[in-house]
Amino acid sequence: MPGLDSLDGFLRLVRTELDLELTDQDAETELAALPGWDSMNLLRLVTLLESGSGRRLPVPTVLAARNLREIYAVLEEAA
Amino acid sequence: MTTTTPIERLRGLRAVGELAAAHHRIPALLAELLDEAEPADRDALLSRAGRLLAGLDPDEVLHHHPATQVVTVAITGQSTVAGLVDPLTAELARHGLLLRPLIGDHGGWLRDLTDPGGQLLLERPDLSLCLLDAETVFAEVPSPWRVEELAEAADRVLERITWLAAEHERIAPGLLVLNTLPLLRRHTGQLVDHASRARLGAVWREFNARLLRLTERHRSLVVLDLDPLTAATGPVEDARLACYAQVRFTAPVLAGYAREVGHLTRSLTGLTRKCLVLDLDNTLWDGVLGEDGPDGISAADTLRGEAFGTFQRTVRQLAAQGVLLAVSSKNDLEPVLETLHSHPDLVLREPDFARVHADWLPKDGHLAAIAQELGIGADSLVFADDSPGERAQVRFGLPEVAVLPLDGEPALHVERLLADGWFDVLRLTDEDRARPEQYRLEGERHRLREHSGSHADFLHQLGVSVRLGPPEPHEYPRLVQLTQRTNQFNLTGLRLQPGDPAAAAEDPGRLLLAIRAADRFGSNGLVGALLGRHTPDGLLLENVWLSCRVLTRGIEQAALAALLTESRAAGLPAVHARFTPTAKNHRAELFYPELGFTETARTEDGVLFRHGLEFTPEPPLHVHVTLDLGWPTDAWAR
Numbered sequence: 092m093p094g095l096d097s098l099d100g101f102l103r104l105v106r107t108e109l110d111l112e113l114t115d116q117d118a119e120t121e122l123a124a125l126p127g128w129d130s131m132n133l134l135r136l137v138t139l140l141e142s143g144s145g146r147r148l149p150v151p152t153v154l155a156a157r158n159l160r161e162i163y164a165v166l167e168e169a170a
Numbered sequence: 171m172t173t174t175t176p177i178e179r180l181r182g183l184r185a186v187g188e189l190a191a192a193h194h195r196i197p198a199l200l201a202e203l204l205d206e207a208e209p210a211d212r213d214a215l216l217s218r219a220g221r222l223l224a225g226l227d228p229d230e231v232l233h234h235h236p237a238t239q240v241v242t243v244a245i246t247g248q249s250t251v252a253g254l255v256d257p258l259t260a261e262l263a264r265h266g267l268l269l270r271p272l273i274g275d276h277g278g279w280l281r282d283l284t285d286p287g288g289q290l291l292l293e294r295p296d297l298s299l300c301l302l303d304a305e306t307v308f309a310e311v312p313s314p315w316r317v318e319e320l321a322e323a324a325d326r327v328l329e330r331i332t333w334l335a336a337e338h339e340r341i342a343p344g345l346l347v348l349n350t351l352p353l354l355r356r357h358t359g360q361l362v363d364h365a366s367r368a369r370l371g372a373v374w375r376e377f378n379a380r381l382l383r384l385t386e387r388h389r390s391l392v393v394l395d396l397d398p399l400t401a402a403t404g405p406v407e408d409a410r411l412a413c414y415a416q417v418r419f420t421a422p423v424l425a426g427y428a429r430e431v432g433h434l435t436r437s438l439t440g441l442t443r444k445c446l447v448l449d450l451d452n453t454l455w456d457g458v459l460g461e462d463g464p465d466g467i468s469a470a471d472t473l474r475g476e477a478f479g480t481f482q483r484t485v486r487q488l489a490a491q492g493v494l495l496a497v498s499s500k501n502d503l504e505p506v507l508e509t510l511h512s513h514p515d516l517v518l519r520e521p522d523f524a525r526v527h528a529d530w531l532p533k534d535g536h537l538a539a540i541a542q543e544l545g546i547g548a549d550s551l552v553f554a555d556d557s558p559g560e561r562a563q564v565r566f567g568l569p570e571v572a573v574l575p576l577d578g579e580p581a582l583h584v585e586r587l588l589a590d591g592w593f594d595v596l597r598l599t600d601e602d603r604a605r606p607e608q609y610r611l612e613g614e615r616h617r618l619r620e621h622s623g624s625h626a627d628f629l630h631q632l633g634v635s636v637r638l639g640p641p642e643p644h645e646y647p648r649l650v651q652l653t654q655r656t657n658q659f660n661l662t663g664l665r666l667q668p669g670d671p672a673a674a675a676e677d678p679g680r681l682l683l684a685i686r687a688a689d690r691f692g693s694n695g696l697v698g699a700l701l702g703r704h705t706p707d708g709l710l711l712e713n714v715w716l717s718c719r720v721l722t723r724g725i726e727q728a729a730l731a732a733l734l735t736e737s738r739a740a741g742l743p744a745v746h747a748r749f750t751p752t753a754k755n756h757r758a759e760l761f762y763p764e765l766g767f768t769e770t771a772r773t774e775d776g777v778l779f780r781h782g783l784e785f786t787p788e789p790p791l792h793v794h795v796t797l798d799l800g801w802p803t804d805a806w807a808r
Binding site: 108109110127129130131133134137138150151 | 218417
């Protein structure tokens with residue numbers, strides 16, 4: 092999936108695919124504090140990132156992530 | 171031509187805060203989204219649209235569009251079910267319906283749906299969805315387990331579900347939706363011997379079969395069979411999401427489930443589609459009639475031809491259950507009729523179609539004309555065409571029509587036709603099955619009218635007969651359906667509920683008569699009804715209904731004239747009646763005055779009339795009436 096090779100690209104993807112209004116600082120924001128966040132979003136992200144990148148992600152690590160930067164780190168590690 | 175995608179436009183509307191105000195345009199936007207997306211992407215895109223729409227405040231939508239139908243849906247089950255909200259929001263939005271979801275606790279389905287004081291039932295949901303999965307049974311077996319133990323667990327679960335169905339029916343007003351439980355490889359594979367696996371398979375299917383059979387006993391229960399659905403969608407679950415997040419259905423399964431529930435809801439809200447309008451070239455047969463000639467087209471005997479034949483048989487299958495068929499084709503009419511009449515390959519013939527429109531005018535005009543001639547709304551039509559241009563023209567010109575995207579691969583036509591349950595109903599009535607024949611006869615009447623001089627000539631040649639009498643108990647469902655569907659000739663707007671006909675029939679102080687009509691072309695069936703009440707000053711007509719299909723034939727005048735004559739013969743002092751204006755019944759405003767009734771009062775509830783029976787009107791000459799009150803006439807003349 093194009094754009095997944097940088098944190099900015101990842102945030103852009105989260106913005107459009109999950110329809111969240113994020114600023115660039117929101118990579119560090121606690122997930123539950125993101126405007127419009129709900130717990131289903133983590134599951135949506137797993138499906139989205141796996142189908143987009145063709146990689147299998149460690150689901151428990153994604154589910155335990157506290158913010159978007161940590162999710163991006165999981166994605167990088169799986170590369 | 172716009173270059174933004176429907177999703178981008180939805181997002182744009184939300185960004186400027188206009189999504190709620192634009193709610194009436196959403197069905198058209200979603201139709202465009204589905205038509206233009208690659209088939210493999212449709213569900214995911216629709217779900218994304220659903221997520222956008224799920225953020226809407228229903229009250230804000232109602233503020234802009236007060237007539238929007240809100241559907242309150244309780245969603246509960248064995249697993250995490252919140253993933254259903256997005257696809258269900260989108261599926262209901264396709265039909266112009268607004269979802270108000272109530273989410274239960276996972277695993278808490280039995281309590282959620284049987285506790286009258288609980289969070290879900292307190293909101294009186296229109297629909298309760300209870301998503302069950304294999305865990306519902308497997309949670310009850312020991313570790314390790316044997317098939318016998320699983321069979322006992324299945325019995326216990328079924329007993330609980332049976333109780334749930336009865337209890338829900340007793341305390342909740344809405345429909346309960348259950349589903350069959352998919353059996354997975356990770357269950358069967360736990361048994362190493364084939365004999366036990368076969369026993370497990372049998373026990374499991376017996377469980378699902380008994381679950382499905384519960385619908386025979388509970389009229390407000392629907393059980394969705396997930397087998398055909400999951401056979402088309404692929405994996406039922408992602409083992410990791412099932413394990414870590416208790417999500418036991420994948421997004422494609424939930425999307426398919428939501429689609430079925432969407433159509434179910436649509437039929438409950440009286441929005442059932444009635445007519446399938448088909449293109450011809452490359453939709454019903456292989457080839458282009460105008461270019462290839464009748465010998466160059468096929469619907470049998472060739473590889474592609476067979477695919478069209480299969481499609482035609484599927485269409486005929488729908489028609490046999492009451493779906494009307496019509497043709498909209500860019501062709502000259504003459505060769506089309508000739509082909510429909512005599513081409514050896516065709517399964518569907520001219521008499522199968524209630525209307526055939528073949529000319530070179532835009533297709534939205536064909537569809538509008540078909541709706542008008544059949545006396546149904548454009549929102550009752552489904553249009554199937556292989557040409558994206560024609561579909562876009564209809565979507566744009568007549569957005570109420572549902573458009574089926576067929577393409578150049580005829581082997582996929584059947585799947586595309588049935589992907590959406592546009593014609594789904596809860597239960598089929600005899601009247602539904604007879605509908606295509608009724609409309610075909612209607613076509614013959616239409617031709618007679620065209621060839622008769624005056625309307626009076628036409629009626630004379632038509633030879634109408636009317637039979638007025640108490641309905642038979644097996645006619646009650648049809649009678650109720652008639653009162654719910656009749657708008658133009660419904661003199662007070664009253665609609666009967668399922669228990670009403672039996673109650674009226676049993677009450678000696680009430681009069682309920684069915685109006686049945688026939689003419690030289692055949693029977694029209696039960697076309698109207700008349701509800702009255704005995705009062706000290708004679709008979710009070712509470713309402714009269716007549717199907718718009720048979721209006722302007724003198725049937726309603728004949729029925730009333732006969733009733734007035736009979737009332738006079740019975741020595742009644744008078745017959746009273748009421749007309750209450752509704753949005754659609756203004757044409758019937760003068761019905762009572764023209765029969766000699768005089769106005770006695772105007773109230774908030776409408777106009778009251780009285781007929782003193784000094785002289786009674788003659789029935790129209792061309793109508794032959796028989797009246798059987800099913801009630802000794804001296805009984806009313808107390």
